[in-house]
Amino acid sequence: MSKDKTDCKIKIIENGPYIVTGNIPLQEKIIVKKGKGYEYKDGQELPQAEEYHLCRCGKSKNPPFCDGTHSTINFKGTETASRDKYEDRADIFEGPGIDLLDDGRCAFARFCHSDKGNTWKLVENSDRPEYREKAIQTACDCPTGRLTAIDKETGEAIEPFYEPCIDIIQDPEEGVSAGIFVKGNIPIEAADGELYEIRNRVALCRCGKSYDKPFCDATHVLIGFLDEL
Ligand code: FES
Structure with a gap:
């Protein structure tokens, strides 16, 4: 910041x-709408x-x-x-190439949708690099913070950088x-x-x-x- x-x-x-x-x-x-996913317009x-x-x-x-x-x-x-911490509220979904935390807080923004399937499907197939990449991107694009991609090797959350806005x-x-x-x-x-x-x-x-x-x-x-x- x-x-x-x-x-x-x-x-x-x-x-x-x-x-x-x-x-x-x-x-x-x-x-x-953009393809099978979504984007923002100003x-x-x-x-x-x-x-x-x-x-x-x-x-x-x-x-x-x-x-x-x-x-x-x-x-x-x-x-x-709930005021419990995200990590305590979230379930973990383990994939072959990336893991996913999901706390269920959905705002129906639909950025978990992509042309290769939704984030959970992408995580399931994350042994394939293009699916792993899309899984990370769609998790990062979730505006509620419901979905967080977790690097399997480091255990670290993968987060996009945002200035406060x-x-x-x-x-x-x-x-x-x-x-x-x-x-x-x-x-x-x-x-x-x-x-x-x-x-x-x-x-x-x-x-x-x-x-x-x-x-x-x-x-x-x-x-x-x-x-x-
Ligand atoms: S919170 Fe809606 S008008 Fe004040």
């Missing part, structure tokens, strides 16, 4: 927004600031920012996600607005003051309906969440 970003943070307000501090770049990204430009407040209730008239609506709709933003996601293929993808080891503080495990990739809920708050669990797809961006 570069020096000017060491004080960046996301603070969750009880039944309210995410307060983001530390000049973290904010952008809109659109999930688009969306519209969003205003940048040292501090900004991102809507967590899903009802702001000025998305992705909080406009105070949460306090008029009796939003219940109770955080229900926040992406507001749109998913036109599903006809919905998706979650908030948080990259680059940004600390996230719960409403009660406890820090979540710091991770390189996590997806936060912004439709207000996740059963695993503050994290996205793909409920936005089920409820057809659409922001007004």
Whole structure:
């Protein structure tokens, strides 16, 4: 993390927004199909600031920012996600060329899909170099951090490098607005003051309906969440 970003943070307000501090770049990204996989296209430009407040209730008239609506709709933003460490929550899938950790936190971003099969299939076939490479790439592309490729020799997690940044996601293929993808080891503080495990990739809920708050669990797809961006 570069020096000017060491004080960046996301603070969750009880039944309210995410307060983001530390000049973290904010952008809109659109999930688009590419072959049998997916990629991001840039969306519209969003205003940048040292501090900004991102809507967590899903009802702001000025998305992705909080406009105070949460306090008029009796939003219940109770955080229900496990605070156990990723490695303790994740299952391990062993392949011949690469292993995979999977904690089941799915935001339905679909970056685990590829033209050679999904990440688990790729891991199964990872004795073939091109499958091993694709397994690593699709695991690294998972924005929730659900999937992590583990080098069999070193036991080390293989992670892409990200500067701290926040992406507001749109998913036109599903006809919905998706979650908030948080990259680059940004600390996230719960409403009660406890820090979540710091991770390189996590997806936060912004439709207000996740059963695993503050994290996205793909409920936005089920409820057809659409922001007004
Ligand atoms: S959290 Fe404030 S308007 Fe949604």
